[in-house]
Amino acid sequence: MTTIDKTAFASLEAEGRLLNAVFKGPTATAGRFGFRGDIAIEFQQQKADEKRPPEKCVEQVIAACQEGEVGFSFLGGFLLSFGYIKLLAETLGEKLTPTGKYILYCDNIDLSKKYVINYAGATFYILPIDEATVYNELLEIFYLEKNDLKKLDTGGKTEAVVNGGLKFVGDKKFIQSTYDELLTLMGPVRNPYENRPV
Template identity: 50%
Template structure:
């Protein structure tokens, strides 16, 4: 039987309209549900029945959870500013657990620095983003060659990446969230230097 979203921790997020721009939102292997898309963190006020885009979202989200489990198994996203991590934790902090694999790419983290931050017993790998997408940077981090996965379908690619990510470990500098805020630079315009 196919695993449906209502049997996963994604169900309330879906009901609240937080899972947007889905590339994939389905069971990717028996008992494992995957979502790729955007996660709405803050909604704009809506007038009457008009639908407005979220005020703030985590982008390029790549996340999985197992059936019946109370937390995300793996989570990766891109945020414009490192400080949005606290907003994200206000919204979905209960869905992160010690032992999960969580990766946060942010636009204003020093390009030469990678660090680990533990919040409420949960470890986050915090990375800067260069010119590539978070997805491509993630593949690079995990030493996955695109040729290894190009013949797989979207669910198969996701499954392959998750299995590699679950083995990931790094002894990067461990700092506090507050220290991360001190170290972050200004938000760079993600569209500068791009051809029109």
């Protein structure tokens, strides 16, 4: 059975970056390990033994890799700001590969546009998030029926999304752009804690 220590997730696990996992384990595909949760990309400064939540995360992540391979074959997730891609790339390093499929929903890009960029040796599909979850958004762009997946457990749903992601090819609606260009076009970063009861 595939264990996390034989995968690209091993160093992230050791650094305490894999958070809020609803699934973390081998999938039905031989040698594949999947993860569904959040990945910390920037930690707060900690004093003494206090444990603080991370400063920045890729949230609602669905990701997978093959045992013995250095990179992720698929990763989908949500970023509060498009600009956090730099932190993501620095955190993941060689785990981002030219052959991997990486789809990121960003809170502060134009709701009417979709982009594709090459950055840090990998291709990223950048989309706005439409008040839904990454899971639901991915089902939509992969043409997966939610009802067909209802009977599956979390691991099975993760597997179905990863399989859909590996087949995904962006259409002509994706605008070819660059990281620097999208930095100039992105909107302000929303405070996720505003309007919440204290």
